[in-house]
Amino acid sequence: MLRMQDDGLITLPPPRCKRPDPTVYLSDKTNPGLAIEQAAGTLAPIHLQLVQHKSDSRLWNEYIERYHYLGHKPLPGAQLRYFIYTQNQLTALLGFGAAAWQTAPRDLFIGRTHEQRKKNLHLIVNNARFQILPWVQSKNLASMILSKTAKRLPDDWQAQYNYRPVLLETFVEKPRFVGTCYKAANWTYLGQNKGRGKLGVSGKQSVPIKDLWVYPLNTTFRAALTG
Template identity: 55%
Template sequence: MNSARYCGRDFSVTELRSIKRLIADNPESSRAALSKLVCDMFSWRRPDGRLKDMSCRVAMLRMKNDGLIHLPPPRNGNNNGKCYLRRTPQAQPDPVPFITPAHSLTNLCLQPVSDRNQSHLWNEYIDRYHYLGYQPLPGAQMRYFVRNGNRILALMGFGSAAWKTAPRDQFIGWTKEQRKRQLHLLINNARFLILPWVRSKNLASKILAMATRRVADDWQKRYNYRPVMAETFVEIPRFSGTCYKAANWICLGETKGRGKLDRLHKARLPKKTIWIYPLVRNYRKLLCE
């Protein structure tokens, strides 16, 4: 093995040895602290200059799972988000169905997750009611509650884009170097959940339209750069992607069912349709610079 790729970065054998040595030299450090030390060591930073410590934490966990490094036990006791144990009355199922067409929702708005309590609540809703459960979004991200007045109807989350997807990369016209350089300008709609007791015709496509109008501005405010395209992956045959089509997203084809963590081309995962939505008109020019 000459190198291993994690979270969009190639780690050489020498770098992996350096990570192992750093872990051994800091036996009292938490996983979070170690990820920051690794980022400092390799100058692994976001476009706005901040450390990519969340991506690094995910990368190090995957290195551990691949047997390349050893990590100290997680201090929060939740096994890195694999089992989200928080349960509060605030996220209990609503016994009264919400049945209102989207065009009648005059107070519909997207509320960014902005503090720890909101973050816990968003995570809990996703864990309880999304078919994939809760998994932390690595790296830069924007999460939203979708509210009508004080009532939460849905949740949405954007995170880092997939490293490599052939139909998407061909559609953009990317070379490997262009993709490596500009991937941060593409964001992934990683989670979209309308709560199961909500019945509102056309709500999903309306939320998608609202989100694509504002997410670039929110991203700019938080990370000091502006994404130019959004993507998402819709599992088939579980879902058809109707709401994305209604919101004018573009379907580019299907994945091969291997997943982003399959480096040996052996995994057999559900196939997904690939959808993209340009956030600016000159997205190709900006992505291919």
């Protein structure tokens, strides 16, 4: 609902409680680790650790603030975050949150009405953060992580929120990235957004244009999203 308020669709009453301080303070806990320079196949197995405790949450936020080009921002809506370990060493972090309120390439791909989008948007989950740590150089590791996460996330989401998402989405900023790891993990490229952002003037670019990629989590995702 906060997303809808930010988009000017609704007005919520003022919060009863003060929001927590979003400031992330850096510490030695997130200093660079030992360099990893080997193919992903030699690093197996890949272990996903779900962020569940406040201490883990603070550490995840700190890594993202320190190493992700967008820094840390609280993920919107229902969310899950992961630490990714290989051979007992932290190598990457993933964060998933609420889907974009609307984006033409995705909605055309699904083939649904405005009412269906409002009803079923929660069944789409956005991969909002993905960070391979800078000291990790491992060919194919990113795509292997994405594939493993796509298999596990529906069960984790079901356990946390009592429903299963049916589609993953992500936005890849051009020209900073080209989405190679998503392509290698069998995600589908749908096109580009308009670069307007939440507060952008209609028809004018206000934020970087991004490529949209999606990954169906089952074969009946369209029926679920248009039902």
